Amino acid sequence: MTDAKKYSLEPPEVARNPHDTYREIRDNAPVAELAGRSQTGAVTLSRHEDVMRAFQTPEVFSSDPGAIEIGNIRPLVPLQIDPPHHRKHRKALDPLFAPKQMSKHEPRVRELIRDLIDKVVDQGHCNFHDDIAEPLPSTIFLELLGLPVSRVDEFLALKDGIIRPPARSMEERQEKVKATGQKIYAALEEVVEARMAQREDDFLSTLIDAEVEGQPLSRDDVVDIGYLFFLAGLDTVSASLECMVAFLAQNPGHRQRLVDEPEVIPHAVEEMLRYESPVASAARITAIDTEVNGCPISAGTRIQVLIGSANTDERAWDGPDEVDFDRESKKHIAFGAGVHRCLGSHLARMELRVALEEWHARVPHYRLADGLELQFSQGIRQIDNLKLVW
Amino acid sequence: MATGWKYRTAEAETAEAIDRRCEPRRPLGLRFALMRIRVETELCQGHGRCYMLAPDLFYADDDGYCHPTGERTVPAELADQARRALMNCPEDAIILTEET
Numbered sequence: 001m002t003d004a005k006k007y008s009l010e011p012p013e014v015a016r017n018p019h020d021t022y023r024e025i026r027d028n029a030p031v032a033e034l035a036g037r038s039q040t041g042a043v044t045l046s047r048h049e050d051v052m053r054a055f056q057t058p059e060v061f062s063s064d065p066g067a068i069e070i071g072n073i074r075p076l077v078p079l080q081i082d083p084p085h086h087r088k089h090r091k092a093l094d095p096l097f098a099p100k101q102m103s104k105h106e107p108r109v110r111e112l113i114r115d116l117i118d119k120v121v122d123q124g125h126c127n128f129h130d131d132i133a134e135p136l137p138s139t140i141f142l143e144l145l146g147l148p149v150s151r152v153d154e155f156l157a158l159k160d161g162i163i164r165p166p167a168r169s170m171e172e173r174q175e176k177v178k179a180t181g182q183k184i185y186a187a188l189e190e191v192v193e194a195r196m197a198q199r200e201d202d203f204l205s206t207l208i209d210a211e212v213e214g215q216p217l218s219r220d221d222v223v224d225i226g227y228l229f230f231l232a233g234l235d236t237v238s239a240s241l242e243c244m245v246a247f248l249a250q251n252p253g254h255r256q257r258l259v260d261e262p263e264v265i266p267h268a269v270e271e272m273l274r275y276e277s278p279v280a281s282a283a284r285i286t287a288i289d290t291e292v293n294g295c296p297i298s299a300g301t302r303i304q305v306l307i308g309s310a311n312t313d314e315r316a317w318d319g320p321d322e323v324d325f326d327r328e329s330k331k332h333i334a335f336g337a338g339v340h341r342c343l344g345s346h347l348a349r350m351e352l353r354v355a356l357e358e359w360h361a362r363v364p365h366y367r368l369a370d371g372l373e374l375q376f377s378q379g380i381r382q383i384d385n386l387k388l389v390w
Numbered sequence: 391m392a393t394g395w396k397y398r399t400a401e402a403e404t405a406e407a408i409d410r411r412c413e414p415r416r417p418l419g420l421r422f423a424l425m426r427i428r429v430e431t432e433l434c435q436g437h438g439r440c441y442m443l444a445p446d447l448f449y450a451d452d453d454g455y456c457h458p459t460g461e462r463t464v465p466a467e468l469a470d471q472a473r474r475a476l477m478n479c480p481e482d483a484i485i486l487t488e489e490t
Contacts, residue, residue, distance in 0.1 A: 056481070091453070098454035099438065266442070330439055330478045337480050341435040346454055 008035035009280075015376040018280070019321055022046060022309035031295040034304075037170060038378070042302040044281075046309040048316035050292050054284055054305045055338035058082050061284040061303055063340055068283035068302075069174055071162050071181025076228040077221055079340060082287075086339055088212045093225070093343055096203060102346045109140055109351055113358045121362055125369065128386040132359070133241040137351055141233035144347075145226065146202025147191055158184050159234040164377050181227075188226040192219060203229070229344075235380055236279055237348050241355055242383040243276035244269070247323070249368050249388060254323060259364040262357055268325045269352045274332035275323050277308030278381045282336055307333055366390035405449045412462045425488045427472050428461035433483035443478050444471035 007025050008014065014021045025032065026046045034044050045051055054061040065072065065080045075081055078089040095101065113136055120126040138156060142149045161180030167173035192204060196219070199205040207222045217225075248255040258265055284303040291297065311332045312320040318329075335342035342348070368374070369387035376383055427447070429440075436455040441448040446468055451457040464472045464486075476486045 094436065094453035094455070098452055099441075099450045100452065328474075328477065330443065331480050333480050335437065337437075338435060341437060346438065 006035065007032070008039075010036040010038070010378060012373075012375060015378060015381070016374055018308055019312055022306065022312055023314075025306070026309055026313055026315075031292045031297070039304070040170070042304050043297055044304040044306055045292060046306040046313075047293070048310040048313040051305050051307065051310035051333070052337060053292070054303060055282075055333070055336060055340070058086075058339055060287060060290050061305075062287040063283075064285050064287070066300075066302070067285040069177055070231065071177040071179075071184065072224070072227055073181070073185070074220060074224050076231075077224040078343075079228050079232075083339055089221075089225075090339070090343070092207075092210050092212045092217070096206065097343050097346055099346045102350050105140065105144070105347075106350055106354060108143075109136070109354045110358060112136060112139060113355050117358060117362050125387065125389045128245055128388050129238070129242055129382070129384050132355070133238045133245070133386070136241070136355060137237035138234045140347075140351065141229070141237075144203055145229055145233065146195065146200055146204040147187070147230075151187075155187070155230070156234060158187070159231060162231060163235055163380060164382070184227055184230055185223065188223045188230070192222050192226065232342075232344060235382070236342075236344075237351050239377075239380045239382040240273065240276070240278040240348065240352055242386050243278045243381055244272045244352065244356065245359070245388070246368070246374055246383055246386055247272055247276060249366055251323070252367075254325070255360070255364075255366075257325060258356060259360050262360065264325050265353055265356050265360075266349075267327075267330075269349060269356065270330045270332065271323055271325050271327055273334035274311045274327075274330075275321075276381065277311045277332075277334050279334065279336075280308040280379060280381055281306050282340075307336065363390050404445065408447065408449060409458065411465065412458045412460070425464040425466075425469055425472060425486065426461055427464050427475075427487075428485050429456055429459035430483045430485060431455075431459050433481045434459070434479075435481055435483075437480050439478040439480065440475040440484060444468070444475035447471050447475060 007021065007029055009018060009021060025034070025044065030045070030047045030050060032044055033039060033042065045054055062082050063080050064082065065075050078086050078093065081089060116132050116135060120131050126132065134156065138152055139149055142152060142155065147155065158180055162177055165173050165176040165180070167176055195205045195208055199208065204222065204226060207217055207225055210217050248258065258268055282305045284305055286297055286299050286301045286303060288299050289296070310316070311334060314320055335345040366388045369389050372385065372387055374383050375385050434455055436453065438450060438454060440456045441450050447464070448456045472486055476484045
């Protein structure tokens with residue numbers, strides 16, 4: 001393994017603009033342990049070819065819970081279940097998130113984003129994270145899942161307690177994550193209990209009645225699916241919308257194109273997903289001894305799969321550092337690839353498209369607040385201080 | 391670089407039209423290049439790029455995966471869509487063959 005301790009994704013300027021570092025890692029240390037306190041013992045894969053292999057060979061690159069510490073005591077379903085059991089759970093969940101189902105929720109998404117824009121449009125400035133990007137997907141998701149929207153602030157704090165806990169050491173981090181995990185289980189179990197007594201029109205009720213190969217899901221299964229949805233649904237679309245609006249605020253030519261030609265927005269969404277890769281990495285753990293690019297990796301090694309780097313690898317893309325809404329290839333893997341490809345991708349795409357359509361119709365000209373240095377979080381690239389003026 | 395791509399989700403009529411076109415028989419008397427397309431269902435993970443970019447060839451099934459998957463002839467006017475689907479599948483699940 002190349003000694004790559006000099007490369008790190010953690011400095012704020014790298015988190016903000018990771019592309020140069022991605023390239024250095026790809027060129028000089030494609031299979032390597034990077035610097036940084038979260039990286040100890042983990043091997044990072046950064047080339048498109050290697051990333052695809054990790055995604056497409058789950059028998060080698062397992063999604064076993066050992067791959068990542070996110071506070072759960074049982075595997076998240078279906079994310080941390082490997083084939084063959086993965087398939088039957090996915091079969092039950094895919095129809096819930098299919099494009100046809102998601103398009104039914106488009107009017108509600110549009111209504112909500114309009115309400116959120118109404119609140120800020122006349123004041124000429126906003127914190128896009130607080131005012132738009134966080135409330136929109138989290139409200140939609142809590143409504144879909146069946147968790148009480150009135151408790152949104154509590155749930156968002158729990159989600160952040162897992163994904164970005166304020167901690168000075170790995171030990172402190174693990175303790176906080178574990179404690180937060182218990183609270184998430186408790187919140188979910190309370191709602192699942194209520195739905196078992198009385199069904200509502202929501203995902204948790206659907207899951208309680210769902211059958212996998214003729215068997216109903218267990219109560220634990222429903223909670224374990226809910227835990228995954230909780231983390232995935234409350235965070236990733238917010239971060240994606242923030243990455244996109246931050247890019248557009250700094251690139252007036254691209255922004256103007258969306259204002260003038262809203263029909264380009266779906267393509268812009270795909271291209272910005274590629275370039276920004278808001279979910280920058282995924283976690284795996286090797287199930288057996290293996291070798292990547294001539295570099296041996298022993299069984300039980302944590303693997304960081306660098307999605308953002310694969311999406312900008314010049315070995316796989318022409319001019320990867322250029323953001324081109326007309327780019328012919330939309331082969332990006334911002335939603336991952338292989339059997340664990342993002343279950344909620346069709347919901348995410350619809351929300352991102354509708355949000356960008358409505359925002360640019362109402363606030364066509366906007367820029368970052370003067371002197372603002374954007375702060376991106378690690379892993380899932382949220383921007384807490386996305387202050388815009390117009 | 392303008393491509394003139396259109397984005398739409400296949401409506402019900404489109405889905406029926408696609409199904410009608412998907413008879414696996416080979417048209418007789420063709421003298422131009424014959425393009426055939428199929429999908430490796432084992433590889434398809436439901437990314438949805440094919441039915442987004444080739445809406446007259448594919449639509450989403452009830453699970454969000456591409457449909458239809460069986461081998462069929464691509465009408466000449468849809469050759470561009472077929473190549474676009476091939477080029478954009480992240481899993482390389484689309485198999486396109488051209489013969490003369």
